[in-house]
Amino acid sequence: xxxxxKSLWALTLMSxxxxxxxxxxxxxxxALSGSVAEKVYVAPGEHDEFYAFVSGGFSGQLAVYGLPSGxxxxxxxxxxxxxxxxxxxxxxxxPLLNTSFGQIPWGDSHHPDISQTNGELDGRWVFIxxxxxPRIARIDLSTFxxxxxxxxxxxxxxxxxxxxxxxxxxxxxxxxxxxxxxQRDLPIDEYKGNFKGVLSFLSVDPxxxxxxxSFQIMMPGxxxxxxxxxxxxxxxxxxxxxxxxxxxxxxxxxxxxxxxxDFIAAVNWKKAEEYIKAGKFKTxxxxxxxxxxxxxxxxxxxxxxxxVRMLDPAECPGLVYFLPTPKSPHGCDVDPTGEYxxxxxxxxxxxxxxxxxxxxKAIENEQFSGDAYGIPxxxxxxxxxxxxxxxxxxxxxxxxxxxxxAYTTFFISSExxxxxxxxxxxxDRKPTYYSVGHLxxxxxxxAKPFGKYLMAMNKITKDRYLPTGPEVTHSAQLYDISxxxxxxxxxxxxxxxxxxxxxxxxxxxxxxxxxxxxxxxNNHPYVTKNEQEAKVVRKGKEVHIYMTxxxxxxxxxxxxxxxxxxxxxxxxxxxEQDYDVPHGISMIGANTxxxxxxxxxxxxxxxxxxxxxVWPFYCTDFCSALHQEMQGYVRVSPKGSKxxxxxxxxxxxxxxx
Amino acid sequence: MKNIIRTxxxxxxxALFAVSCNGGAGKQESTVPTAPLGKGQSAVQDDESxxxxxxxxxxxxxxxxxxxxxxxxxxxxxxxxAGPLTVFAPINAAFEKLPAGTVESLVKPExxxxxxxxxxxxxxxxxxxxxxxxxDARKGRKLYMASGNYLEVEHREDAIYVGGVxxxxxxxxxxxxxxxxxxxxxxxx
Numbered sequence: 044x045x046x047x048x049k050s051l052w053a054l055t056l057m058s059x060x061x062x063x064x065x066x067x068x069x070x071x072x073x074a075l076s077g078s079v080a081e082k083v084y085v086a087p088g089e090h091d092e093f094y095a096f097v098s099g100g101f102s103g104q105l106a107v108y109g110l111p112s113g114x115x116x117x118x119x120x121x122x123x124x125x126x127x128x129x130x131x132x133x134x135x136x137x138p139l140l141n142t143s144f145g146q147i148p149w150g151d152s153h154h155p156d157i158s159q160t161n162g163e164l165d166g167r168w169v170f171i172x173x174x175x176x177p178r179i180a181r182i183d184l185s186t187f188x189x190x191x192x193x194x195x196x197x198x199x200x201x202x203x204x205x206x207x208x209x210x211x212x213x214x215x216x217x218x219x220x221x222x223x224x225x226q227r228d229l230p231i232d233e234y235k236g237n238f239k240g241v242l243s244f245l246s247v248d249p250x251x252x253x254x255x256x257s258f259q260i261m262m263p264g265x266x267x268x269x270x271x272x273x274x275x276x277x278x279x280x281x282x283x284x285x286x287x288x289x290x291x292x293x294x295x296x297x298x299x300x301x302x303x304x305d306f307i308a309a310v311n312w313k314k315a316e317e318y319i320k321a322g323k324f325k326t327x328x329x330x331x332x333x334x335x336x337x338x339x340x341x342x343x344x345x346x347x348x349x350x351v352r353m354l355d356p357a358e359c360p361g362l363v364y365f366l367p368t369p370k371s372p373h374g375c376d377v378d379p380t381g382e383y384x385x386x387x388x389x390x391x392x393x394x395x396x397x398x399x400x401x402x403x404k405a406i407e408n409e410q411f412s413g414d415a416y417g418i419p420x421x422x423x424x425x426x427x428x429x430x431x432x433x434x435x436x437x438x439x440x441x442x443x444x445x446x447x448x449a450y451t452t453f454f455i456s457s458e459x460x461x462x463x464x465x466x467x468x469x470x471d472r473k474p475t476y477y478s479v480g481h482l483x484x485x486x487x488x489x490a491k492p493f494g495k496y497l498m499a500m501n502k503i504t505k506d507r508y509l510p511t512g513p514e515v516t517h518s519a520q521l522y523d524i525s526x527x528x529x530x531x532x533x534x535x536x537x538x539x540x541x542x543x544x545x546x547x548x549x550x551x552x553x554x555x556x557x558x559x560x561x562x563x564x565n566n567h568p569y570v571t572k573n574e575q576e577a578k579v580v581r582k583g584k585e586v587h588i589y590m591t592x593x594x595x596x597x598x599x600x601x602x603x604x605x606x607x608x609x610x611x612x613x614x615x616x617x618x619e620q621d622y623d624v625p626h627g628i629s630m631i632g633a634n635t636x637x638x639x640x641x642x643x644x645x646x647x648x649x650x651x652x653x654x655x656x657v658w659p660f661y662c663t664d665f666c667s668a669l670h671q672e673m674q675g676y677v678r679v680s681p682k683g684s685k686x687x688x689x690x691x692x693x694x695x696x697x698x699x700x
Numbered sequence: 701m702k703n704i705i706r707t708x709x710x711x712x713x714x715a716l717f718a719v720s721c722n723g724g725a726g727k728q729e730s731t732v733p734t735a736p737l738g739k740g741q742s743a744v745q746d747d748e749s750x751x752x753x754x755x756x757x758x759x760x761x762x763x764x765x766x767x768x769x770x771x772x773x774x775x776x777x778x779x780x781x782a783g784p785l786t787v788f789a790p791i792n793a794a795f796e797k798l799p800a801g802t803v804e805s806l807v808k809p810e811x812x813x814x815x816x817x818x819x820x821x822x823x824x825x826x827x828x829x830x831x832x833x834x835x836d837a838r839k840g841r842k843l844y845m846a847s848g849n850y851l852e853v854e855h856r857e858d859a860i861y862v863g864g865v866x867x868x869x870x871x872x873x874x875x876x877x878x879x880x881x882x883x884x885x886x887x888x889x
Contacts, residue, residue, distance in 0.1 A: 088739070558748040594784035594827055594876070620750035621874035624782055642749075667782045668825055693835060700834045 082523060083533045085112040090553075093485050093546050095498060096155045096169050096182075097519065100540025103150035105171055105182060110485075110496055110546060111521055113535035121180045121189045122150025122173045130189075132636030134612075134647040135567075138343040141332045142176050142194050151175040154205055155545045158252070162209040162274045162490030166551035168252050170205040170214045177201030179214055179245065181252055185555045186338065193254045194331035196351055197224045197241040203270040203375075207247070209278050209490065213312065214254060216243040217283055221264030221290065225327065234292040236416075238264035241353075242283060244312055253335065258319050258352045260310065260363065263416040264290055266299070267308070269374050269440075274490045275381030277399040279313035282384050286371035288415070299371065300390060304423065306365035306415075307375055307386050309402060318359045324352040339566045341645050357417030364406060365415055367423040368395050374440035378449065378464055379490050383428060387438035387451060394438045394451055396467070398428035429467045435460050439480060440543075442487030444494040444524060450487075452479040452499060459499055459522065461529060473529045475520055478503040484524070485546030493548055497522040497529065500541035508536060517541050558622040560643030567645035569614030574598040575698035579690040586611045586688070592626040592640070593618040594667040597660070598697050600675030604688035607652055607681055613638075613660075616645040626673070627663030637663055652679040740777035750874035753787050754779040757878070762791040765803065769795075772807040773816040778823075778846075785876040786828040786843075788862055794882045820846035821887040829877055830870050833860045847887045 085091050091109025099106055103123030107116045124131030124140070131140050131148060140146050150173040158168040169182040177195035182188065195201050200219030207214045221238035223229050229237060239261050246257040265285040273280035288305045291298030318324065329351050336343040356363040370388030372395070377384050384397040405411075405425035412422045437455030444450070447464050457478050461471040481500045485493040499520045507518055516536035523530040562572055571577050571589040577598045580587045586609050591598045597615075605611055617626050619642035628648075629637040636648035652658065662673035680686045690697065742754060754776055757763040766789055770776055779785065795803050806815045823846040828836070836843070837855035843862060844850055851863035860867045862879070869880040 558746060594782065596827070619874070621752065621782075622744075622746050622749045667784055669784065669827075693832075695835065700831050 079530070079532050083111040083113065083521065085109065085114070090549060092549060093493075093496065094549055094552055095483065095485075095544050095546045096157070097500070097537055097544040098152045098155050098171060098540070098542040099538045100153070100517075100542040101151050102539025103152050103173070104538060105152060105155055105169065106538040106541075107187065108519075108535075108537075109549075110498065111532060113519070113521060113533050115538070117187060118538055119182055119187055119189060121171055121182065122147075122152050122176075122178065122192070124148045126637070127639070129636045129638045129646065129648070132648070133638055134635075134649065135342045135645075136189075136336070138345045139180075139189055139192050139334045139336060141334055141345045142178065143196075143330050143332060144176055147176050150178070152180075152542070153202065154543045156206050156214070156488070157545045157547055158211040158247075159207055159209055159489055160211070162278075164486050164489055164491070164547045164551060165211075166547055166555065168211075169545060170207060172201050172204035172216065174200055174202055174219070177216065177218070179205045179216060179254065181254060183252070183338075184552050185557045187556070188336070190336040190338070191252070191254060192332075192334045193245065193256070194333070195243050196256075196329040196331040196348075197222075197239075197259060197327070197353075198243065203242075203267045203283050206270050206272055206281075206488075208272045208281070208312075209274045211247045211249070213244045213246055213257065213281075215270055215272075215281055215283075216245065217241070217267035217270060219266050219268065221266065221287070221292075224261065225329070231292050234264060235290045236264075238290070238292075240265050240267050240285070242267060242308075242310065244281075244315065254333075256331075256333075256348065256351055258315060258324060258354055260315065260354045260356060262308065262356065262363070263288075263418070265305070266295075268372070269376075271375050271377045271384075271488060273377060273381050273399065274379070277377065277381035277384075279311060280399070281310045281312055282366075282375050282377060283308040283310065284368065284372040284375040284386055285365075286373075304367040304369050305371055305388075306420070307368045307372060307384060307397065308418075309364045309366055309384075309421075311362055314359070314361050315354060318354055318362065319352060323359055324354050326350050327353050338560075339564060341560070341565065341567045361406075363418050364402070365418055365420045366397050366402065366426050367412070367420060368397070369393070374438070374451075376441040376443075376449075376488065378443050379445065379492055381490070383464055385441045385449065385451075387441065389437055389439060389454070391438065392433055392436070394431040394434055394441070394462075396428045396430065396464075397426045401428060402426045429465075431460075431462045431467045431469065434462065434469055435472070440482055442482055442484040442497070443492050444484060444487070445492045446494070450482060450484065450497055450524070450529075452482045454478050454480065454502070459497065459529065461524070471528045473522060473531060475499045475501055476507050476518070476534065477501060477505060479520075481541075481543040483544040483546050485548065487546075493546075495523070495525055496532075496546070497524045498544060498546065500537070500544065502540070504536075507534060519544075559620055560641060562616075562618065562620060562643045565616070565643055565645060567614075567616070569612075569647060570645045571614070571616045573618065574692070577690070577692075577697045579604070579688050581688050584609055588613050588615075588690075590615045590628075591618050592616070592628070592662065592673070594624070595662075595669035595673045596692070597628070597662075597673065597675045598692045599690035601678075601691045601694075602676070602689070603678040603680075604686050605652060605677055605679050606684055607655055607679060609652060611650040611652065611677075612647055613650060614645060614647045615640055617642050619643070624666060625664050626666050628660055629663045630660040630677070631658045639664060652677070655679055655681050742776040742780045744780070750872075752780045752874045753783075753785055753876060753878055756871055756873050757787075757789060762880075763789060765792045765795040766790055768807060769803070769815060769819060772809075773812055773819050775816055775819055781875065783825060783875040784827040786824040786826060787873075787876065787878045788822045788824075788865070788867075788881050788885060789878045790822065790881050790884050791868075794884050797882075798884060817847055817887060818884070821849055821885050824851075827876055828879075829872070830860060830867070830879075833862070833867075833879075845885075845887075849887050851885065 120130035202219035203217030287299035435453035
């Protein structure tokens with residue numbers, strides 16, 4: 044019995060052994076796993092080949108990853124406050140969150156797009172749209188900071204955004220939800236015909252990048268979903284998918300799925316420019332915020348805009364055409380040549396592809412099958428180039444490589460499918476884990492895709508990582524697409540929802556990345572450029588502290604004469620001129636912000652002392668060997684106290700020798 | 701006894717397991733590159749920041765002997781560190797005052813530790829501009845040096861003296877201060 048027991052035990056051990064080594068063996072099979080590991084391995088100290096700017100979705104932010112390693116470098120706060128960076132808490136960045144609805148502390152970021160020159164990524168800015176409180180933001184890729192946000196009026200759910208034209212002439216926005224324009228008190232069931240869908244074209248200053256609401260187009264009240272610009276021959280056109288051409292206002296999952304075909308709206312924006320020039324627009328009163336961060340003053344300011352120029356396509360022939368596209372199309376993707384417009388009907392079994400040259404011919408020959416609210420509907424057969432048949436379930440988005448292949452994601456069948464442009468044949472399919480939404484190939488929505496990698500962004504993760512309770516991380520998956528067949532390389536967690544991403548070779552961005560802010564170029568109204576000029580000034584109930592920080596002290600670091608009920612402004616300048624030497628400052632009881640200040644930068648927070656006493660502040664960023672010594676005190680006296688304002692360093696005046 | 705046998709068989713099995721899996725790991729080693737040795741902070745390329753203590757020393761001919769000594773002692777990375785650092789930097793003439801052959805001997809590999817110790821006696825791990833040194837002299841504070849020694853600060857009529865050596869000139873660097881001196885500050889051990 045004992046022997047038998049022992050044998051059983053040995054067998055158990057053997058099976059453990061087989062299992063362990065079996066697993067190791069199979070994943071090593073054919074040296075495949077070894078080479079996969081090598082393909083994503085970036086040695087310590089080495090740099091990744093690509094940047095990936097990955098939308099944070101409902102987090103409202105934009106995350107910066109390296110590819111192929113999948114390492115996270117930075118989360119750039121855009122539409123949501125961020126304690127880590129003081130974003131939206133310090134006085135300088137608060138205006139970036141201003142909207143006509145007030146200061147909105149969180150947002151829903153969706154589609155990052157990198158600025159282009161001649162249809163190629165130029166690595167200057169990333170634009171990203173906010174869906175909920177319709178906005179577009181611009182991130183400067185020399186500082187990796189949000190430097191501009193602009194609200195989109197007459198819009199609700201800015202989803203078909205923020206894609207740029209081939210020379211970044213425009214960045215677009217489009218409403219997902221039909222709404223009364225201008226907004227007014229209407230019964231909801233009067234939707235049909237009364238609700239509108241507005242598309243927006245914002246011009247981009249070629250030098251500074253500043254956005255300006257150039258014009259809007261008053262479209263029928265469909266739901267505008269995704270968009271992409273024409274390029275090459277189709278430059279001058281912009282394509283928007285629409286669903287709910289039924290104009291339903293309730294139970295859309297049923298009522299917006301009645302029509303066999305919805306549309307891709309083809310907008311001729313060069314024509315729009317002509318109409319604007321000819322004065323064929325109406326000026327509508329509105330109110331929206333335009334917020335710009337000035338790198339020289341280290342401060343954002345808000346301008347309130349009161350008007351918008353509106354074009355009505357029914358009165359502007361040749362401005363918009365509808366291209367019938369099966370079953371509630373979602374993705375609207377244009378191939379690198381600009382000839383093919385891919386519309387992925389999310390309920391369709393096929394991927395539909397339209398031809399730009401056929402569209403132009405059909406328009407010339409007036410091959411229209413009708414119109415919708417005065418907008419001509421081009422005959423489907425006259426514009427249809429081909430379809431990828433039975434390619435998967437639930438097609439969503441398509442990107443391209445430089446070899447004439449397209450890659451489409453399928454949400455329901457959880458896969459990426461590679462197919463050939465022109466022949467529409469399926470070349471390869473690989474599963475995703477699970478339910479993929481967008482995909483990204485560096486440059487894959489430009490005239491010059493860089494190929495090599497494809498990143499799939501998944502909506503559902505379930506068991507892919509160590510569980511963390513009911514809420515688990517979203518994920519991205521990296522595929523090697525350099526061969527005929529795709530190969531899964533890596534699976535990594537993301538911030539928020541990786542809604543969409545933009546990828547670019549690191550060499551196009553790296554050389555422009557700033558290391559410090561020059562102190563001599565700092566024009567902040569409350570800057571203190573050297574320690575001797577530090578001061579504390581009382582203005583009635585306000586106390587302004589002009590403070591400096593350098594390894595490893597604040598100047599001044601002992602302050603007296605502050606009273607309960609005062610509003611104390613800490614204007615703090617980091618005097619360092621050395622790469623990667625930020626300082627932080629935190630004040631006990633301050634409930635506006637804790638600051639993290641880069642070399643050469645000035646930031647401000649407000650402290651309203653509530654209790655009498657002596658209260659410390661300290662550096663929150665481990666700046667130096669004497670970081671723990673970097674601290675100070677503020678003495679708070681009762682209201683009406685006779686203690687005068689005074690401030691010292693090392694027991695002396697800040698300019699004492 | 702039975703227990704021993706059982707233990708032995710377990711060990712044998714484990715050994716087998718280890719050997720087999722080692723084989724696998726060995727195979728993997730040949731395909732996965734190993735991490736390269738990291739370069740120190742002094743190798744960082746940065747032409748935007750203000751120059752740090754090492755970059756300033758390297759840029760001035762007067763410090764050529766000091767730079768040779770820094771490299772021989774292998775303390776380049778410490779001199780570019782966030783610090784903050786206050787360096788009392790001897791010019792070439794300071795080294796020439798030492799007995800003949802001293803420098804040649806100190807830069808030999810076998811004297812690396814000794815040389816590093818002498819150099820550390822020239823660096824205070826703190827932020828001491830002239831203004832602060834004047835205050836320190838007035839308040840009778842001594843300077844704690846990276847060597848562990850303390851140096852006296854005096855405000856004499858013509859200048860500030862540290863460890864009895866006159867400060868000739870001062871340069872602000874990105875990670876602290878360089879005070880130029882013309883005599884080596886030999887540690888008292």
